[in-house]
Amino acid sequence: MECQPSGDPKTGAASVNCGVKAGDEKVNARAGVFATTNSTAGPVTKGVFGAVNVKTETGHSATLGVNHVPKFNMTAVNASGSANLYTSPSGNLNVAATANALRHTSGPFRGKSDMGYGLNMQYKF
Secondary structure, eight states, X not given: OEEEEEEOTTTOOEEEEEEEEEEOSXXXXXXXXXXXXXXXXXXXXXXXXXXXXXXXXXXXXEEEEEEEEGGGTEEEEEEEEXXXXXXXXXXXXXXXXXXXXXXXXXXXXXXXXXXXXXXXXXXOO
16 A cells, blocks of 8 residues: 655645555556645545556546545546647657546536646757
């Protein structure tokens, strides 16, 4: 089991993900539990998650995941992807397109969706 904690000492926000991973860096599946809070006085939200991740040699990637918070009977399904559009011959310049979508399947936000997209450019000096 692997755990990944993170926190912000200024706000008191903290989170931890603990789970298991099967596969390698190119194709893997993860499942586990999480706990998060947005301040030292705030409530702690706990839940479970699962995800499948795929990365290609050319820089494309896709993720499909689900998480559930029992306290609110809230389940959300999310998908994201990244496509490498251009890499310069030297490898210094990279342009990629990204997209993500989240759909609440149960709980107080049932039927609600969030979507986003972006265009990223990176240059390594």
